[in-house]
Amino acid sequence: MALRDQIEDLCKAAVLVDADDLPGLAAVHERLQSVESGFADARYASIQECLAKATRLVEQIVLAEASDPQQSLELVKKAVEFVANSFEAEARGLPLPAPESATATGEVAATSAPGAGGETPDGPVTFPGGGEVENVAEILAESREHIQLAENALLELEKSPTDKELINTVFRSFHTIKSVAGLGNLTPMVSLAHSAEYLLDAARSNKVQISSDNLGVILRSCDQMTQMMRAVEGTGPAPLKSQLAALIGELERATTGEAAPAQVAARTVQQPAPRPAPIPDTPPNAMNAAAELNVTPEAPAPATEVEEGLPSDARVTQRPSAQEPVPAQAEATVTGGTAKRAEQTVKVSTTRMDSLVDLVGELVIAQQMVVQDPVVKGIREPRLNRSLTMVGKIIRDLQEVSMSLRMVPVKATFQKMARLVRDTAAKCGKQIELVTEGDDVELDRNVVEAIADPLVHMIRNACDHGIEMPEVRTASGKSKTGMISLRAFHSGGSILIQISDDGKGLDRNRILGKAIERNIFTLDRPANEVPDHEVYNLIFLPGFSTAEAVTDLSGRGVGMDVVRRNIEALRGKVEIDSTPGQGTTFTMRLPLTLAIIDGMVVRVGQQRYVIPTLSIERSFQPGETEIHTVAGGGGMASVRGGLLPIVRLEQVLQNATRRDERDALLIVVESQEARACFAVDEIIGQQQVVIKSLGRCIQSVRGVSGGAILGDGRVALILDVAGILAQAEAGTSSMNTQKECQTA
């Protein structure tokens, strides 16, 4: 577009705009910048300067930092007018209106002082006007995504500090956060993002080297940003103003303190359009605008440099107060990037998705009911049967797709662990590396959410208690850096997640000692006869902890039992294995999805029940010699040389039925603690069932973990093996007591 047209556009936009017309101001901003780049020649230094300052003023108004937005806007309009006049004068060969320019720029300069206001006492950061914007939740969600992206890239940067792509990723993330936070009027977030962005910009143009200090500051910026986000949504306290200012100060010192002198590095980033000299940021409370706005004649970038990228001189010497103007084109690139991503994913409300999945589940059940109806089964029409088969196949496919809607890869959770390991290692003074495998393995999103806490716990433990201090490690011939490996993989219809460390392993004797000391375990045989497996499992008992001091990391003794309970609530299992001196491995076994389990449908009396296949070892019809009755009525069965108690399900489940012992089928089941045999009348078959909650009031039935709707529409209770065994034991002991009382 010709410069003349651009100026016309600018004039129109400026005339129409109001101090609180954000989109209008954005339009003015854009046009100011495109016009500014049009005045590339050195002759137009003053015009460029004027435009630059006007741009800054507009930014201030937008970011609500101008002390008098109306007046600032007036100045902007005046500046535009001046520019337009200059252009006209130029076009007609008249001399440029110089004196007005000085006045205009002078005025613009004077008001460029950011209205940081007087001394405000320290207190938590506030977000006036923010948080009430309608789409604040979306803004925060997007910001969180970007913080996560940035963190991951930062952790990678530690290993490869010169990787430009990584620096760009972090830059883009902060840049996006700055934009969206600006839309939401979340000014403090914008300020922080801006300072970080500026440091990263310096890094990617090689003016600043990525050092671990710098990385630390940026990581802390991520943290403070997250803290502020929590404050906005009300789930956490805001950082103090002084903390925010201090962090921003650090970011700036990192930027300018190490600024290499003026070599313009050719940009490696595709920023096609010319960018006007970006104005560096300064802390909101350090202001002497007028003096600092003296722009040296060389400052406005010569054309070629502008096309390529940022002139460093201009950046370093100018120290005015505005925010860094981001050219429309750069923003377009960024949004272009997001737009590209948007083509590949869609945001859907989770309630809608859940109803979709529920409906598909019901469709599956309804289809079963049709297909298994005796009348339908008896139809001998080949065409109809073919159609029914097709319907069945399509529904099965539909079910697979809908189940996959809820699956997410564990990658995001694993990446959070990387940061955790880094921070924990630093705190402990140890050197630890986290290696992940199987990032792409997918789990039901609710499961992924639920294992985050247990994972954090186990990894903290590995860092705290598992991996030794570097000196200890070298002394025992290990490498100085400890390794924690986090693996996810499929095995036998479940997902396994393993956390291994190559640390010092579990100390058997110490564990036994503590357990006995705290009365959570009593020795019923010599200590060295207790198998390893049993000893290690003691750490899952409530109240257990071998840490000498309660650190804030772990050692309070609430950890592992909560971990195990959480995992079992997901119908998973957790196991430990350890080799003293070499390391420890935790293995979590989780179902692929919480909504469906693989179960064995059995009949006891008139009722049908579902036993989760995971808990079944085998089933068999016992011969006479394999059943032994013990005085008092409890039966035992020999299974592979061992004796297991027989649980009469009809007793535990209060299902009145009579059966001859010898006709029963036995199903060998196992739970975390014990093995037993369930006596059933018939095994109907193995199938996948959709688990339905039994309704609020019936949750607390021990031994029943839910209901399943079978093919004929009737409900079958899903049994919880551990609960049944516990119930059976309680029942037997009370029965025995009763009997004793009766005979006495």
Next chain:
Amino acid sequence: MNPSHQDNQRTATRAAVGNDEKFLTFCLGHEEYGFPILVVREIIGVIDITPVPTMPEYVKGVMNLRGRIIPVVELRSKFRMPGVEYTAETCIIVVEVSNPAGGVYQIGAVVDNVREVIDIPRQNIQPPAALGAAIPLNFILGLGKVKGKVVILLDINSVGMLGDPALQQAATNVETTMARAA
């Protein structure tokens, strides 16, 4: 009386009665009872009920209501009346119960038969009097007088409360976890 005047009166009465004064009446034994229509979700014939162990006597079990599993309560049993065989008229009224902890859930109530939806204007409802020890007072919203007979209006939130409040709270918590998980 002038017929049109009568009609006008009737229409006027009908117009004046809102939904919160409509009740679904049903029978248990010789007495007639009613639920406010606002809590009634649907009425179905008796279908298969799967018994659940360790539940109080009056909780007959659970049933499948279009893919959702809801508990079934036998009102006769809850009111300590003798049980009877189910007949062709026996129905299950699906009602919505509000948990004091803030949850809302549906249960099915087995009744001998269902009668009709009637209007009982507020002035015709008397506060509950002790009806002997048979039905606890907190189950009763009031006694409605209509067409010369008395309808015992029930408070579903009390009747439908299966167990004590503490258990309810625990149940709500677990249900939330399961709901999020499933």
